[in-house]
Amino acid sequence: NAGVTQTPKFQVLKTGQSMTLQCAQDMNHEYMSWYRQDPGMGLRLIHYSVGAGITDQGEVPNGYNVSRSTTEDFPLRLLSAAPSQTSVYFCASSPLVGSGNTIYFGEGSWLTVV
Amino acid sequence: KQEVTQIPAALSVPEGENLVLNCSFTDSAIYNLQWFRQDPGKGLTSLLLIQSSQREQTSGRLNASLDKSSGRSTLYIAASQPGDSATYLCAVYQGAQKLVFGQGTRLTINP
Numbered sequence: 001n002a003g004v005t006q007t008p009k010f011q012v013l014k015t016g017q018s019m020t021l022q023c024a025q026d027m028n029h030e031y032m033s034w035y036r037q038d039p040g041m042g043l044r045l046i047h048y049s050v051g052a053g054i055t056d057q058g059e060v061p062n063g064y065n066v067s068r069s070t071t072e073d074f075p076l077r078l079l080s081a082a083p084s085q086t087s088v089y090f091c092a093s094s095p096l097v098g099s100g101n102t103i104y105f106g107e108g109s110w111l112t113v114v
Numbered sequence: 115k116q117e118v119t120q121i122p123a124a125l126s127v128p129e130g131e132n133l134v135l136n137c138s139f140t141d142s143a144i145y146n147l148q149w150f151r152q153d154p155g156k157g158l159t160s161l162l163l164i165q166s167s168q169r170e171q172t173s174g175r176l177n178a179s180l181d182k183s184s185g186r187s188t189l190y191i192a193a194s195q196p197g198d199s200a201t202y203l204c205a206v207y208q209g210a211q212k213l214v215f216g217q218g219t220r221l222t223i224n225p
Contacts, residue, residue, distance in 0.1 A: 004157075035213075042118070042203070042215035043158075058212065090157060103148070103213070105157040 002026050006091050006106035013081040013113045021076040021109050023091035029104075031094045032074040036060065036087040037108075043090065049074055081113045116141045116208050120216035128224050129196060135189040135219045137204030142182045145207035149178050149189050152201045152218070161202075162189070194223045 033048035045058030049068040065077040094103040150158040162178040170179040177190040205213040
């Protein structure tokens with residue numbers, strides 16, 4: 001059981017480039033989400049999804065797009081990378097957040113935009 | 115807007131001590147509260163989840179309490195060990211799907 005898998009683990013982008021951070025879970029969880037972690041800021045919610053075909057914005061959605069075509073995958077797209085998007089990105093999944101079920105996090109993706 | 119604060123930002127104690135980490139939140143209308151552990155370069159590992167109707171949860175040497183009326187939660191670690199060294203994060207569920215995190219407490223247990 002792999003849990004939540006994120007790729008790539010490290011990435012360096014030039015300003016203006018686009019890329020996709022991949023997230024996959026093999027636990028058949030309905031809920032998936034993306035967070036970014038910055039020094040002194042804690043983790044902040046970017047986007048989340050409660051099932052295939054359903055996505056919604058979190059606290060800091062600007063500059064990011066998501067889609068959820070399958071239960072397993074929840075990719076995060078940066079359309080035109082900016083230095084302010086340099087951060088550590090975490091994907092998470094849960095059967096149903098807030099119902100007493102544990103939420104599972106991936107190992108993180110370190111992104112640097114130069 | 116919900117704000118979550120963890121004090122202290124960093125804590126260093128000798129092995130064997132009992133210790134308390136603090137978490138406060140501004141909006142008491144929370145769904146649940148969860149404590150996580152994060153090791154350097156790693157993701158988050160769930161430690162304890164306290165549902166809104168509960169006052170505390172225990173797992174091994176860890177005990178977490180929740181007082182919604184005062185907007186506070188504490189994580190108590192008994193008989194600390196060097197392997198407990200990590201960053202501890204508190205998060206409240208703002209609605210059923212959204213977690214709001216504190217900045218974390220970086221804990222170092224000295225042998």
